[in-house]
Amino acid sequence: MDKTIKPIERLHGQIDLPGDKSISHRVVFIGGISGGNTSASNFLTAEDSLRTVSAFRDMGIDIEIKDKNIMIAGKGLKGLRKPDKELYLGNSGTTMRILPGILAGQNFEATLTGDESLSKRPMDRIIEPLRKMGVDIHSKNEKGFPPLVIKGGIIKPVEYATRVASAQVKSCILFAGLYAKNVTSVTEPFISRDHTERMLKFCGAKISRKHLTVSIEGKAELDGKKFFIPGDISAAAFFIAGACILEGSDITIRNIGLNATRTGFLDAIIKMGADVSIKKRTENPPEPYGDIRVRFRKLKSIVVEEKDIPLLIDEVPVLAVLASLAEGRTVIKGTGELRVKETDRIFSITENLKRMGVDIRAEDGNLIINGRKKRFAKAALNSFKDHRTAMSAAVAALYADGDCRIKDIECINTSFPEFFDILDYLK
Numbered sequence: 001m002d003k004t005i006k007p008i009e010r011l012h013g014q015i016d017l018p019g020d021k022s023i024s025h026r027v028v029f030i031g032g033i034s035g036g037n038t039s040a041s042n043f044l045t046a047e048d049s050l051r052t053v054s055a056f057r058d059m060g061i062d063i064e065i066k067d068k069n070i071m072i073a074g075k076g077l078k079g080l081r082k083p084d085k086e087l088y089l090g091n092s093g094t095t096m097r098i099l100p101g102i103l104a105g106q107n108f109e110a111t112l113t114g115d116e117s118l119s120k121r122p123m124d125r126i127i128e129p130l131r132k133m134g135v136d137i138h139s140k141n142e143k144g145f146p147p148l149v150i151k152g153g154i155i156k157p158v159e160y161a162t163r164v165a166s167a168q169v170k171s172c173i174l175f176a177g178l179y180a181k182n183v184t185s186v187t188e189p190f191i192s193r194d195h196t197e198r199m200l201k202f203c204g205a206k207i208s209r210k211h212l213t214v215s216i217e218g219k220a221e222l223d224g225k226k227f228f229i230p231g232d233i234s235a236a237a238f239f240i241a242g243a244c245i246l247e248g249s250d251i252t253i254r255n256i257g258l259n260a261t262r263t264g265f266l267d268a269i270i271k272m273g274a275d276v277s278i279k280k281r282t283e284n285p286p287e288p289y290g291d292i293r294v295r296f297r298k299l300k301s302i303v304v305e306e307k308d309i310p311l312l313i314d315e316v317p318v319l320a321v322l323a324s325l326a327e328g329r330t331v332i333k334g335t336g337e338l339r340v341k342e343t344d345r346i347f348s349i350t351e352n353l354k355r356m357g358v359d360i361r362a363e364d365g366n367l368i369i370n371g372r373k374k375r376f377a378k379a380a381l382n383s384f385k386d387h388r389t390a391m392s393a394a395v396a397a398l399y400a401d402g403d404c405r406i407k408d409i410e411c412i413n414t415s416f417p418e419f420f421d422i423l424d425y426l427k
């Protein structure tokens with residue numbers, strides 16, 4: 001399905017957003033293997049998080065969802081049962097990369113499959129550490145892409161250094177570490193989002209961090225808990241970006257996750273001069289959250305360093321939109337991981353923004369953008385079937401000099417089915 005976006009004047013109003021996608025997945029991962037009932041409010045009911053729900057249901061876990069409340073009847077660390085079919089995970093890289101850590105400790109074999117995009121995403125990054133832990137896991141093709149076949153069993157602890165900073169890889173190893181005797185540790189090159197660590201600790205796991213190394217003690221049963229899932233900062237980023245480019249905008253987004261390993265986008269735009277204020281901040285474990293108010297102010301360019309990329313990895317496409325209108329030359333360094341997301345996001349960003357008249361190029365793993373002084377040129381845009389590319393294109397189109405048509409917009413349902421309703425509300 002295609003959609004035409006008309007330019008608008010400004011965004012204004014107050015909104016709440018659906019729950020954070022990363023936290024919603026983890027509520028199900030943890031709830032499904034904890035020793036009691038887990039419940040959460042503001043659960044994200046989008047395609048991706050519902051893939052994790054159906055995988056756990058297929059493995060015998062009772063999960064009830066009413067409105068945005070979820071209830072999971074955990075059956076303990078080893079309580080999953082063999083699914084009677086392959087587990088289809090759609091577009092969800094988070095499920096494909098983290099679930100194997102849990103399956104590593106079960107007593108059965110399972111096959112995980114995904115859609116066309118997920119079937120081209122690298123899985124060797126979890127296959128290698130899991131094999132070091134003694135897990136029988138392989139990809140059904142030579143390239144290390146899904147489908148994955150995993151047979152759980154006895155697991156050895158490992159001390160593993162990841163090549164890339166990836167919360168998915170780190171989480172997979174930490175979950176597997178729950179099933180190993182003694183201590184398993186993961187060291188990353190740069191810090192990535194730490195929801196797994198916070199949430200496992202909240203549920204009673206013995207887990208600690210020293211610099212870039214996280215260690216977990218195996219064999220501790222998890223407690224069922226009650227969670228509030230803060231609004232998704234990655235979803236908020238699209239409206240925040242809209243408010244930054246449309247003169248006269250003034251929006252407030254309530255109860256948004258403010259975990260420091262996720263707020264790299266806010267830090268970046270504040271450096272660019274954005275008018276951002278945070279109110280009602282709460283620090284209660286496991287996750288901090290608060291209200292974010294953003295008012296229009298003209299932005300200037302910045303340099304984003306490689307170490308900061310994991311803190312805003314999903315926001316690079318929309319940050320590129322902002323950089324396209326900022327004064328000066330923005331350089332976003334170390335963007336290699338963007339090449340292996342739901343689509344090659346370096347290609348999708350540069351392609352769409354070039355069509356809109358932006359001077360943008362990808363060079364040696366860096367993205368270089370020269371800000372323009374006028375509205376985007378109206379253009380035919382493409383989501384490349386990637387939700388974040390689609391929403392970034394939609395935000396840019398709000399400040400174009402005419403109508404823009406975006407191809408294949410339905411991929412937005414992967415993470416944010418309410419996106420256009422909320423956008424309409426803010427107009």
Ligand code: S3P
Binds near residue numbers: 022023025168313337
């Ligand atoms: C996620 C981690 C990130 C992010 C993805 C969700 C998670 O991926 O891009 O959207 O929930 O752990 P990587 O860990 O591969 O960078």
